[in-house]
Amino acid sequence: MSRPEQKKKLAIYTATGCRACEQGILDLNYEVNELGRFADPVFWPYVLGTPWEALSEGKVDVALFAGTIRTEADRQAALKLRESSELLVAVGACAAFGGLPGLANLADATEAKAGETTGSSSADGEGKPTLPRAEPQGLCLSQVVAVDYVVPGCPPTQNLLWAAVLALVCRGESPARLSYAAGRLPEAVAEAIAAGVLPRRGTTFAGEKAVCGSCSRIKEEKKFGICKRPYQEYQETGRCLLEQGLICQGVATQEGCGGICTGVGVPCRGCFGKAPAIFDPGAKMVGAISSTFDSKDAKEIAALVENFVDLAGTFYRYSLPSQCSLLATPDKG
Amino acid sequence: MSKVTLDALRWQDQPAQATITVNGGPPQVYFQITAPREVAAMCQGRPVEELPRILSILSPAHHLCAAQALDRLFGVEPPPVAQNMREALRLALFFRDHLRKFYFLVTSLENPFADFWSQDAQRGPHGLRSLLDDLMRHVSLAQEAAIILGGRADHPVTAVAGGVSRSLKEEHHARLAEIAAACRSCAERLGGFLREQVFPQGKILGEIRGLEAGPLTSLTLAPEPDGLVLRGAGGGEAERFGAATLFDKVGLHQETWSYEPFAFLKAKGWQDLGKVPADSLFFVGPLARLNNGQPLATPLAEDERQRLVEALGPFPRFEVVAAYWALLVELLGSAEGLVALCEVEKLSGPVLRTIPKAVGKEGHAALESPRGLIYHHFRTDERGLVVEAQVLDTATANNGLFGILAQRAVEASLARKEPWEETKKRIELSLLAY
Ligand code: SF4
Ligand code: SF4
Ligand code: SF4
Numbered sequence: 001m002s003r004p005e006q007k008k009k010l011a012i013y014t015a016t017g018c019r020a021c022e023q024g025i026l027d028l029n030y031e032v033n034e035l036g037r038f039a040d041p042v043f044w045p046y047v048l049g050t051p052w053e054a055l056s057e058g059k060v061d062v063a064l065f066a067g068t069i070r071t072e073a074d075r076q077a078a079l080k081l082r083e084s085s086e087l088l089v090a091v092g093a094c095a096a097f098g099g100l101p102g103l104a105n106l107a108d109a110t111e112a113k114a115g116e117t118t119g120s121s122s123a124d125g126e127g128k129p130t131l132p133r134a135e136p137q138g139l140c141l142s143q144v145v146a147v148d149y150v151v152p153g154c155p156p157t158q159n160l161l162w163a164a165v166l167a168l169v170c171r172g173e174s175p176a177r178l179s180y181a182a183g184r185l186p187e188a189v190a191e192a193i194a195a196g197v198l199p200r201r202g203t204t205f206a207g208e209k210a211v212c213g214s215c216s217r218i219k220e221e222k223k224f225g226i227c228k229r230p231y232q233e234y235q236e237t238g239r240c241l242l243e244q245g246l247i248c249q250g251v252a253t254q255e256g257c258g259g260i261c262t263g264v265g266v267p268c269r270g271c272f273g274k275a276p277a278i279f280d281p282g283a284k285m286v287g288a289i290s291s292t293f294d295s296k297d298a299k300e301i302a303a304l305v306e307n308f309v310d311l312a313g314t315f316y317r318y319s320l321p322s323q324c325s326l327l328a329t330p331d332k333g
Numbered sequence: 334m335s336k337v338t339l340d341a342l343r344w345q346d347q348p349a350q351a352t353i354t355v356n357g358g359p360p361q362v363y364f365q366i367t368a369p370r371e372v373a374a375m376c377q378g379r380p381v382e383e384l385p386r387i388l389s390i391l392s393p394a395h396h397l398c399a400a401q402a403l404d405r406l407f408g409v410e411p412p413p414v415a416q417n418m419r420e421a422l423r424l425a426l427f428f429r430d431h432l433r434k435f436y437f438l439v440t441s442l443e444n445p446f447a448d449f450w451s452q453d454a455q456r457g458p459h460g461l462r463s464l465l466d467d468l469m470r471h472v473s474l475a476q477e478a479a480i481i482l483g484g485r486a487d488h489p490v491t492a493v494a495g496g497v498s499r500s501l502k503e504e505h506h507a508r509l510a511e512i513a514a515a516c517r518s519c520a521e522r523l524g525g526f527l528r529e530q531v532f533p534q535g536k537i538l539g540e541i542r543g544l545e546a547g548p549l550t551s552l553t554l555a556p557e558p559d560g561l562v563l564r565g566a567g568g569g570e571a572e573r574f575g576a577a578t579l580f581d582k583v584g585l586h587q588e589t590w591s592y593e594p595f596a597f598l599k600a601k602g603w604q605d606l607g608k609v610p611a612d613s614l615f616f617v618g619p620l621a622r623l624n625n626g627q628p629l630a631t632p633l634a635e636d637e638r639q640r641l642v643e644a645l646g647p648f649p650r651f652e653v654v655a656a657y658w659a660l661l662v663e664l665l666g667s668a669e670g671l672v673a674l675c676e677v678e679k680l681s682g683p684v685l686r687t688i689p690k691a692v693g694k695e696g697h698a699a700l701e702s703p704r705g706l707i708y709h710h711f712r713t714d715e716r717g718l719v720v721e722a723q724v725l726d727t728a729t730a731n732n733g734l735f736g737i738l739a740q741r742a743v744e745a746s747l748a749r750k751e752p753w754e755e756t757k758k759r760i761e762l763s764l765l766a767y
Binding site for chain 2: 014015016017018019020023024026027029030031035036039040041045046047048049051052070071073074100101103104106107127128129130131132134154155229230231232233236237260261263264265266269271306309310313314
């Protein structure tokens with residue numbers, strides 16, 4: 001009944017984002033009821049209220065980091081967790097690519113006035129506390145520190161999150177658990193896991209191809225003549241949304257979610273990040289749309305232009321910082 | 334002058350800390366949100382129909398509120414099945430959010446991860462391990478219901494302009510009914526535990542006994558469509574107004590030491606935090622909703638509401654214990670509501686959405702979310718691209734309340750000469766109830 005020496009030390013943290021990623025990790029403990037068997041969350045401010053000092057008590061095995069880097073405090077958190085952890089995992093679209101908070105990079109004015117006006121360390125005359133300074137723009141984790149693994153999604157699906165935790169935290173322990181993880185991952189990753197070794201650094205815990213590969217919709221290889229926006233009429237089930245004239249990013253997005261959104265009748269917006277073979281999701285989408293659009297009718301062409309709006313905010317919905325950052329420092333990994 | 338920062342506060346949706354300064358006199362407490370939420374900037378320039386997906390970063394209920402604002406903006410009425418599916422999702426989110434709060438409340442006594450392998454810990458020093466498992470299993474079930482109804486539980490996707498994007502299958506109907514019944518039983522079991530061990534002078538919640546934030550004005554939805562009610566601190570109705578005028582009544586004040594603005598009543602003007610009575614502030618949420626003193630439609634929730642009144646006295650109430658009790662009342666009510674709604678006829682129909690005929694220019698909606706009233710107001714250009722998105726989230730609405738609670742928790746703690754660790758716990762437990 002006592003195997004504490006085998007327990008891996010976990011750190012879990014969210015910078016600027018929401019709590020859904022962290023709650024997903026907490027839920028795992030109950031959905032499968034055994035996180036506590038092989039892992040000891042030694043640093044988890046959200047759930048356990050752990051102070052930063054706890055990190056000085058020895059190295060953490062795996063740190064799961066969610067959220068965008070938006071403030072100086074987020075940056076410091078990333079640096080501290082990198083320094084004190086064996087493996088650093090970017091969990092969720094925010095940490096992986098910049099996520100929804102990174103969309104604010106597109107706006108002309110930001111709301112981050114409070115932090116910008118007070119700064120991080122300037123003493124306030126009245127003894128009022130200060131705020132961590134806002135970064136000039138939102139960044140993904142790998143733009144600040146080297147990242148070992150990525151679990152994409154906003155939030156990640158529970159099965160891939162679990163597969164990642166099993167592969168990284170419980171390596172070499174239980175063949176049954178490992179085969180669960182392996183069954184959900186690309187072959188090369190699965191082989192590493194089955195052999196009890198770590199998957200290649202930089203591995204993304206997701207599928208190999210694009211969302212289209214696992215999408216339940218039917219591609220008829222038919223071209224569309226009218227470009228539509230999602231508030232307009234289209235078939236909720238059946239035909240491929242792109243072939244119906246909607247912008248669906250499944251073509252350019254990494255598989256892994258199983259086509260959750262397209263399965264319930266709405267187009268993919270790319271929360272799993274770009275598919276491995278793609279350099280730029282925006283360019284891929286423009287290509288996909290122009291090769292699927294077919295019309296010589298001047299009105300239909302005008303409608304395409306009319307409905308083809310906010311391309312940056314759509315194609316880079318979850319990945320603006322990682323794809324379009326001018327100020328970001330290069331990946332140190 | 335001495336200064337202490339309690340960082341990071343547990344269970345908060347945003348990174349939060351409390352900074353306490355003492356300068357001879359009484360302590361001054363600052364409840365600080367240390368990261369920005371730039372939702373207006375995230376929405377600006379987006380096609381307006383994308384906002385339900387983007388604004389769900391605030392909480393999943395914002396997905397539903399934004400979809401309602403789209404209904405108005407596009408001038409379309411969702412068919413009944415779509416309205417029922419959205420309402421069922423809203424109730425599932427209520428159940429999940431409230432239950433998670435009780436889970437956190439129990440973990441304040443017992444670290445759910447500690448000593449997994451020791452014999453004792455299987456039951457835990459307080460025998461609470463099985464209760465924690467039960468609560469979280471039902472959080473998962475409510476989550477599964479939300480996934481069926483919303484496509485995803487967090488960041489849902491199915492509420493679209495004029496309706497919903499998916500129809501339910503036979504197996505979904507059966508599963509939803511099963512989940513709803515299980516959630517209702519779980520809420521009843523939890524009610525038994527709370528009444529026996531917590532609401533009386535039990536070992537849980539000892540820290541916040543006697544703590545209260547009031548008296549405060551409350552803001553809730555009115556019974557009539559698209560109306561809001563401000564209820565004065567004494568319980569009487571102060572004002573009713575159309576939701577569209579919310580930002581005429583409510584202002585946002587920015588302090589240099591928090592990224593989250595403070596909502597206040599424009600009629601009273603911004604007054605410094607700490608002023609007593611805090612009559613320019615208001616609050617939203619379960620307790621604010623119960624403060625209307627009206628009987629509830631479902632029997633288990635109404636019985637619980639009566640028990641609250643018997644134990645604590647008539648509404649309005651402002652104690653933190655009453656806020657926890659209000660969570661239980663709504664937990665029961667949301668499970669009962671789900672049971673009633675998860676019937677095949679209510680969740681099926683041939684038409685899922687009303688297709689908009691034209692792009693509108695302006696739309697708003699107010700919705701009661703698990704944490705309280707939320708509000709959206711969108712303005713668009715002629716192509717339906719967002720020019721302005723105004724949002725009131727519960728974190729902004731209750732920011733002043735949180736400041737008051739943190740201040741009072743610290744004062745109570747200092748009076749007892751408690752270590753800072755206890756002070757922090759006292760603050761966390763106070764805020765968790767809202
Ligand atoms: S990736 Fe999505 S779910 Fe995760 S923290 Fe960011 S916004 Fe939240
Ligand atoms: S483009 Fe979208 S709808 Fe079409 S197959 Fe790919 S993911 Fe599915
Ligand atoms: S379909 Fe696209 S947007 Fe939806 S969960 Fe999958 S990757 Fe994310």
